[in-house]
Amino acid sequence: MAVEEKNTRCQVGLTGNSAVAYAMKQINPDVVAAYPITPSTGVMEEFSSYHADGKVDTELITVESEHSAMSACVGAAAAGARVMTATSSQGLALMWEVLYIASGMRLPIVLACVNRALSAPINIHCDHSDSMGARDSGWIQLYSETVQEAYDNMLQAVRIAEHPDVLLPVMICLDGFITSHAIENLCTLSDSEIKEFIGQYKPRHSLLDTDNPVTFGALTLQDNYIEIKRQQSQAMDMAKDVILSVGKDFEDSFGREYGFLESYRMEGADVAIVILSSAAGTTKVAVDELRRSGKNVGLVRPRVFRPFPYKELSEELKGVKAVAVLDRVDSMSSFGGPLFVETRSAMYGLENAPAVIGRVFGLGGRDYRVADAVDVFELLLNIKDTGNVDKVVDYITVRE
Amino acid sequence: MGDYIEVRWHGRAQQGVVTAAKVLGEAALMMGKFVQAFPEFGPERMGAPVRAYNRISDEPIRLHGQVTNPSIVLIVDPTLIGTVDPCEGTPEDGVFIINTPAGAAVMRDKLGLAGKGQAKVYTVDASKISTESIGRHIPNTSMLGALAKVTGVVDLDSLLDDFKENYSKKYSSKVIEGNLEAIRRGFEEVKGE
Numbered sequence: 001m002a003v004e005e006k007n008t009r010c011q012v013g014l015t016g017n018s019a020v021a022y023a024m025k026q027i028n029p030d031v032v033a034a035y036p037i038t039p040s041t042g043v044m045e046e047f048s049s050y051h052a053d054g055k056v057d058t059e060l061i062t063v064e065s066e067h068s069a070m071s072a073c074v075g076a077a078a079a080g081a082r083v084m085t086a087t088s089s090q091g092l093a094l095m096w097e098v099l100y101i102a103s104g105m106r107l108p109i110v111l112a113c114v115n116r117a118l119s120a121p122i123n124i125h126c127d128h129s130d131s132m133g134a135r136d137s138g139w140i141q142l143y144s145e146t147v148q149e150a151y152d153n154m155l156q157a158v159r160i161a162e163h164p165d166v167l168l169p170v171m172i173c174l175d176g177f178i179t180s181h182a183i184e185n186l187c188t189l190s191d192s193e194i195k196e197f198i199g200q201y202k203p204r205h206s207l208l209d210t211d212n213p214v215t216f217g218a219l220t221l222q223d224n225y226i227e228i229k230r231q232q233s234q235a236m237d238m239a240k241d242v243i244l245s246v247g248k249d250f251e252d253s254f255g256r257e258y259g260f261l262e263s264y265r266m267e268g269a270d271v272a273i274v275i276l277s278s279a280a281g282t283t284k285v286a287v288d289e290l291r292r293s294g295k296n297v298g299l300v301r302p303r304v305f306r307p308f309p310y311k312e313l314s315e316e317l318k319g320v321k322a323v324a325v326l327d328r329v330d331s332m333s334s335f336g337g338p339l340f341v342e343t344r345s346a347m348y349g350l351e352n353a354p355a356v357i358g359r360v361f362g363l364g365g366r367d368y369r370v371a372d373a374v375d376v377f378e379l380l381l382n383i384k385d386t387g388n389v390d391k392v393v394d395y396i397t398v399r400e
Numbered sequence: 401m402g403d404y405i406e407v408r409w410h411g412r413a414q415q416g417v418v419t420a421a422k423v424l425g426e427a428a429l430m431m432g433k434f435v436q437a438f439p440e441f442g443p444e445r446m447g448a449p450v451r452a453y454n455r456i457s458d459e460p461i462r463l464h465g466q467v468t469n470p471s472i473v474l475i476v477d478p479t480l481i482g483t484v485d486p487c488e489g490t491p492e493d494g495v496f497i498i499n500t501p502a503g504a505a506v507m508r509d510k511l512g513l514a515g516k517g518q519a520k521v522y523t524v525d526a527s528k529i530s531t532e533s534i535g536r537h538i539p540n541t542s543m544l545g546a547l548a549k550v551t552g553v554v555d556l557d558s559l560l561d562d563f564k565e566n567y568s569k570k571y572s573s574k575v576i577e578g579n580l581e582a583i584r585r586g587f588e589e590v591k592g593e
């Protein structure tokens with residue numbers, strides 16, 4: 001996926017939050033409504049500065065809660081505006097009912113979710129409980145490994161959300177503190193490149209277009225509700241082609257490649273880890289270490305979680321003998337995390353399907369080290385050799 | 401584990417430790433390096449011990465875990481020695497730079513590094529320098545100058561250029577000049593054993 005730039009001359013050093021805010025500045029949305037919360041606060045802090053300095057034409061609505069923030073986003077998007085917001089954790093939780101309204105009304109809102117654990121107990125650090133809890137809310141979800149990817153995903157999100165075949169809101173996820181507060185090398189694009197890439201938003205319907213009156217959010221009962229939901233589901237399915245074509249256009253324009261997932265050293269791999277976001281980077285270091293000692297291990301990192309790329313994922317994993325899916329969230333179902341459950345389901349029915357185990361890691365910001373990834377790979381190699389799966393689901397990076 | 405240098409900063413909240421890591425990251429990036437700079441966040445209150453980290457490499461950095469084995473440690477507030485362990489996780493040939501008027505040999509003892517000849521200890525009176533050049537007790541920039549002199553992970557010109565380029569909007573020219581002076585004096589006045 002994202003081609004790593006070996007030349008740092010064009011680069012700047014920005015945190016994930018700064019990169020997201022800068023992308024928002026360059027996108028120059030019509031309306032931003034937000035209520036700050038750690039660790040996404042920096043996004044709105046910096047965007048507010050751009051707004052105060054007259055660098056954007058945006059109408060910035062400072063609201064009294066995240067529920068109001070998403071409600072204001074819904075209203076503005078229904079009026080035909082290009083709309084963005086940012087939040088984390090409890091903030092996303094408070095948006096909950098309105099998330100469904102945004103997707104059900106087919107409003108192409110872009111939300112930067114800086115991933116953070118949910119209370120209780122209270123914790124400000126990274127895990128994916130917030131966005132994963134919203135996985136069935138009808139939002140497209142893109143997960144970012146690096147600051148660069150968070151920036152690039154923001155730009156592509158606008159195009160994906162607003163595509164006439166899609167018209168769904170998009171959530172860009174980046175890891176709280178690990179990515180949001182870390183300065184990394186970043187290649188920014190020029191304002192004109194971005195303007196050309198995202199184009200002008202022409203809403204299909206607008207509440208303010210009184211010559212063509214429309215109703216949003218009408219009461220639909222047994223007669224129409226299921227048809228509307230099916231259309232929404234079909235839009236999520238059609239988003240797959242759009243995500244790929246926007247990714248291709250991005251690559252053609254700017255050289256960095258984006259698809260559904262990134263495969264890292266999967267050639268001839270016997271075993272693989274499937275993992276999202278920044279922890280994939282740490283896992284790559286473990287892959288390199290083990291490959292150096294002749295162990296055939298690899299990594300698959302889904303960038304897109306909604307829509308779930310089940311075909312591509314099973315295609316990528318079908319040749320290996322054992323897979324560990326690492327979730328930075330627990331579904332509290334006693335059957336592992338959501339990425340595990342869905343990946344395992346995607347593998348079902350494959351001939352010679354690999355053993356698939358699930359491991360919950362890194363909750364509340366618990367460090368995930370190269371040694372942790374190495375341990376999981378060693379376990380997988382043992383499963384490959386013995387065929388013996390002791391525990392299908394378990395926790396790692398935890399004190400026993 | 402990879403070909404990068406890891407740096408850990410020890411200080412107290414409001415002493416500019418996070419900014420120091422940021423400036424180091426930016427300056428190293430200007431030299432063509434791949435960088436990470438990130439703080440360790442805890443309860444936010446003035447005077448609380450804080451840490452900040454850097455990774456610097458010639459290759460893109462994929463690792464996203466915490467820095468646990470830094471080869472370079474900067475102690476911006478020497479009163480932390482005894483409260484926190486600046487030597488934690490450091491290799492035998494670790495480099496320590498401490499803000500203090502005391503000599504390096506004295507600080508070696510205080511750090512518990514007596515007899516550990518491979519470890520290198522340096523001192524610079526960054527508090528005095530900052531008070532004289534900036535007019536305030538902000539010792540972080542002189543520590544950066546000392547770091548450039550002692551380790552070469554970043555060069556003096558990149559530090560000065562970065563500070564001029566990236567902070568001129570945020571601070572008055574007087575503050576910028578004071579900090580540039582503090583960086584230069586840190587470079588010149590740092591002492592080993």
